[in-house]
Amino acid sequence: MSRIGKLPIELSDKVNVDLSGNEIKVKGPLGELSYVFSDKVTVLKEDNSIVVKPVNDEAKALWGTTRAIISNMVIGVTEGYKKTLEINGVGYKFEVAGDKLILSIGYSHKVEMKVPAGLKAQLDDKAKNVLHISGIDKQLVGEFASKVRAKKKPEPYKGKGIKYADEHMRRKAGKTGGK
Structure with missing residues (x-):
């Protein structure tokens, strides 16, 4: 069970997130980043946060990694x-x-x-x-x-x-x- 993967990624008002298929685009005051994640995890946008969930037990290896990469993208476009x-x-x-x-x-x-x-x-x-x-x-x-x-x-x-x-x-x- 991933402890990092369980945590939701909080979004500020300055950040805009677009989800389309297996690609996520994060726009902020400093720029825009995109990432294509594996189809073994699902990424959902709920209110002012992003939640990453594994599809099956094999996907737990990618769960925390995907969440950390998306979190780093959000921090990058806001603070750098x-x-x-x-x-x-x-x-x-x-x-x-x-x-x-x-x-x-x-x-x-x-x-x-x-x-x-x-x-x-x-x-x-x-x-x-x-x-x-x-x-x-x-x-x-x-x-x-x-x-x-x-x-x-x-x-x-x-x-x-x-x-x-x-x-x-x-x-x-x-x-x-x-x-």
Whole structure:
């Protein structure tokens, strides 16, 4: 029995939901998202909430997942999602030029990444080593932030690399020296 799946998704007045077949469209002040869910679950709109129910016992595996995805869509179109990355290291920096993110991360060349449509990458006003990635699609925001971090993961000795702002990194002691 899914504990997440049982909970109804509360809708605010700003959110408009359209159900047609196995597709749900959620419109809000920040944009519009759509999702095609499995026919093994039913999605019903009741008053000011959305309820997800499994069709049979096999569908219970998709029940909580479908409810969580729809809930993330509702939050995304009303509040949006944001991931913050920090870069540490001598000469390491972020640059944003149009829809491209340019990383200087210790290679002989700069690494360019295209920012996906629907996302916004911007540098922090106060600290140039901080990058904010924001958008309405939680999966897209997290996936792009993960790809940026994967270009130069933080190393435990000097702490150089790209890490999430809320990520705690365990530091290690270096070599202890000679005899």
